[in-house]
Amino acid sequence: MWGDWHQLWQIVSVPDNVPIVALLFLVPFYTWYGFREAFKHDRLIAQLETDPAMAKTHHRKPYPFKTGWERELHVWPYLMRIEFLAAVILTVLLMVWSITLNAPLEEPANPNLTMNPSKAPWYFLGLQEMLVYFDPWIAGVVMPTLIIIGLMAIPYIDANPLGNGYYTYKQRKFSIWTFLIGFLALWCVMIVIGTFIRGPGWMWFWPTQTWDHNRLDFAVNRNLHEIFGIENRWVAMGFGATVVGLFFVVSGYLMHRLCMVTEFSRKIYQRMTLLQIITLHTLLILMLSLPAKMAARLLFRIKYVLVTPWFNI
Amino acid sequence: MPEENDKGAGKPTGLLGTVKETVKGDLAGLKGVLVEKGKEELAALKEPEKTQLFRSIFRVKRDETPRSRALSVLTNVFFHLHPAKINRDAVRYSYTWGMGGMSFYLFLVLTITGVLLMFYYHPTKGQAYRDILYLHHDVPFGQLLRNMHRWGAHLMIIAVWLHMLRVFLTGSYKRPREFNWCVGVILMVLTLLLSFTGYLLPDDQLGFWAVTVGTNMARATPLLGHEGPFGAQLGMTAFNDVRFALLGGSIVDANALLRAYIWHCIAIPLIASVFMGVHFWRVRKDGGISGPAPVMLESEMKEEKKGPRPVILRPSGTR
Ligand code: HEM
Numbered sequence: 292m293w294g295d296w297h298q299l300w301q302i303v304s305v306p307d308n309v310p311i312v313a314l315l316f317l318v319p320f321y322t323w324y325g326f327r328e329a330f331k332h333d334r335l336i337a338q339l340e341t342d343p344a345m346a347k348t349h350h351r352k353p354y355p356f357k358t359g360w361e362r363e364l365h366v367w368p369y370l371m372r373i374e375f376l377a378a379v380i381l382t383v384l385l386m387v388w389s390i391t392l393n394a395p396l397e398e399p400a401n402p403n404l405t406m407n408p409s410k411a412p413w414y415f416l417g418l419q420e421m422l423v424y425f426d427p428w429i430a431g432v433v434m435p436t437l438i439i440i441g442l443m444a445i446p447y448i449d450a451n452p453l454g455n456g457y458y459t460y461k462q463r464k465f466s467i468w469t470f471l472i473g474f475l476a477l478w479c480v481m482i483v484i485g486t487f488i489r490g491p492g493w494m495w496f497w498p499t500q501t502w503d504h505n506r507l508d509f510a511v512n513r514n515l516h517e518i519f520g521i522e523n524r525w526v527a528m529g530f531g532a533t534v535v536g537l538f539f540v541v542s543g544y545l546m547h548r549l550c551m552v553t554e555f556s557r558k559i560y561q562r563m564t565l566l567q568i569i570t571l572h573t574l575l576i577l578m579l580s581l582p583a584k585m586a587a588r589l590l591f592r593i594k595y596v597l598v599t600p601w602f603n604i
Numbered sequence: 605m606p607e608e609n610d611k612g613a614g615k616p617t618g619l620l621g622t623v624k625e626t627v628k629g630d631l632a633g634l635k636g637v638l639v640e641k642g643k644e645e646l647a648a649l650k651e652p653e654k655t656q657l658f659r660s661i662f663r664v665k666r667d668e669t670p671r672s673r674a675l676s677v678l679t680n681v682f683f684h685l686h687p688a689k690i691n692r693d694a695v696r697y698s699y700t701w702g703m704g705g706m707s708f709y710l711f712l713v714l715t716i717t718g719v720l721l722m723f724y725y726h727p728t729k730g731q732a733y734r735d736i737l738y739l740h741h742d743v744p745f746g747q748l749l750r751n752m753h754r755w756g757a758h759l760m761i762i763a764v765w766l767h768m769l770r771v772f773l774t775g776s777y778k779r780p781r782e783f784n785w786c787v788g789v790i791l792m793v794l795t796l797l798l799s800f801t802g803y804l805l806p807d808d809q810l811g812f813w814a815v816t817v818g819t820n821m822a823r824a825t826p827l828l829g830h831e832g833p834f835g836a837q838l839g840m841t842a843f844n845d846v847r848f849a850l851l852g853g854s855i856v857d858a859n860a861l862l863r864a865y866i867w868h869c870i871a872i873p874l875i876a877s878v879f880m881g882v883h884f885w886r887v888r889k890d891g892g893i894s895g896p897a898p899v900m901l902e903s904e905m906k907e908e909k910k911g912p913r914p915v916i917l918r919p920s921g922t923r
């Protein structure tokens with residue numbers, strides 16, 4: 292049933308879902324806020340690039356400054372008072388939230404009564420959503436590990452020295468796009484889907500669609516080799532491995548093209564060591580594998596690409 | 605005779621007389637001194653910063669000179685996390701969004717409310733759930749306490765993510781702050797784990813099934829889980845794999861509750877505190893907050909310098 296606003300309200304008003312409602316506003320707001328600052332700097336950069344004389348004398352920030360002004364401020368009181376104010380506001384916010392909304396408490400734990408849908412805490416819903424597309428060893432173990440490793444690798448594979456300590460978009464297009472696709476599209480959006488869209492049986496329910504506990508999805512997912520009519524297990528395995536390998540090669544090459552698009556990115560590429568290039572490409576390809584598998588599933592109803600006796604991909 | 609004259613004047617004599625005389629004299633003397641001292645005390649009240657008590661605690665004069673301002677930051681153990689001075693534009697909200705500081709503040713709030721909750725909570729099956737009910741209905745402000753702890757935890761996760769977003773957008777992970785970014789990533793993982801281990805503690809359906817779903821994934825760990833790739837080949841069963849180690853059993857039960865409790869209340873907070881100490885220390889040693897720094901132009905890009913870096917870094921924002 293559609294137009295079930297009561298269902299929507301039931302989901303939105305679950306106390307534990309309030310943070311995601313907050314996230315829905317906070318993340319776009321701060322993204323916009325950061326970009327506003329970035330464009331401010333980009334305009335200044337453009338100005339300084341066309342006017343070398345100005346670049347020599349300018350203080351190089353888009354904020355007011357006159358010669359003779361102090362370049363530094365005393366922490367006491369100029370920073371401390373801000374910190375104090377922030378603490379007060381945060382405390383009031385937390386108090387009001389805690390007075391108006393009670394933390395949830397369900398029935399006592401009962402291993403014999405499964406909750407449907409059974410959801411992980413909201414901050415892990417991105418991983419749970421991945422379970423639709425990948426087996427648990429990938430979604431629950433390999434992907435989180437890769438996210439942590441990938442995040443830690445960022446400072447060591449970003450060879451672009453510009454944009455250190457100020458907001459800019461123009462000087463760091465590639466890294467900003469990569470990070471925002473990862474954080475916004477592959478993490479935050481997945482959390483929102485997991486919270487608001489996924490209902491009983493982890494099935495897809497559009498907002499205002501009633502959660503029907505008796506609904507069954509008759510999706511016929513096939514493995515890739517079945518589509519091609521391959522029956523022998525070992526041939527199928529070789530075929531799947533080839534497809535996975537092809538994915539690595541083709542997307543690796545596409546990434547390479549992407550890194551060579553502009554003159555600037557070619558310059559950065561030039562500065563990178565072989566180890567940096569290999570790491571960057573590996574991580575990008577692995578990141579791309581999530582949307583790739585999602586597309587394979589949603590467009591072609593493909594369950595596994597590679598089937599082996601030990602694991603499936 | 606003088607003695608007789610005294611006697612004649614009716615002065616008391618003997619022991620009693622001497623005592624009386626002495627006390628009287630002392631009282632008269634004291635009166636003057638006390639009034640004097642009282643006046644001094646009153647005067648001192650107007651300038652509490654001159655008292656010995658005050659000076660023993662705060663070791664610096666309180667006035668408006670730059671020297672005193674700097675010293676009041678440097679000589680206070682809580683303030684000395686800060687430098688004495690910072691880049692004039694670093695106090696703009698648009699630069700840091702205050703998210704690192706708020707994450708830390710929320711961590712402190714969670715520590716305090718968490719310790720208070722511990723007074724009422726037993727990590728045992730059956731009792732745990734009853735303790736939460738007790739908090740809700742009987743403990744004064746118990747419900748508020750629990751609410752603050754839960755919503756504070758949610759807020760902290762959001763604050764940490766936004767902090768990471770701003771650090772990324774300002775390029776603050778770049779040289780020389782690469783390592784502190786890594787420390788930050790570990791802090792984020794610890795924050796998520798703190799939240800996750802706490803989720804089970806009320807021992808209700810919500811926590812039970814969330815943790816069941818979460819730890820079921822550990823079954824599928826490659827090599828180390830009994831349902832993971834090559835797990836069975838390596839002799840993994842439901843009774844010896846990583847999931848068993850996490851839960852202290854093959855199902856989420858009493859042992860899992862105790863383990864979650866210890867990780868949540870002792871181990872992870874301790875580990876996180878150590879990493880936070882390192883994090884703040886490195887913010888200072890890497891030259892303070894990264895900006896807002898003067899913009900650099902493409903034409904000014906230099907070859908990467910090889911070799912060791914300077915140990916002492918100039919504060920950022922100065923050129
Ligand atoms: C428990 C979590 C964390 C706490 C309490 C914390 C706290 C702080 C604080 C107070 C600062 C000072 C500047 C500011 O407020 O922005 C800071 C800076 C920094 N943080 Fe964190 N942080 C945490 C997590 C993270 C994470 C997840 C990352 C990145 C993945 C990170 C990376 C950094 C870096 C690179 C700096 C230096 C930034 C600069 O110089 O501009 N931190 N942190």
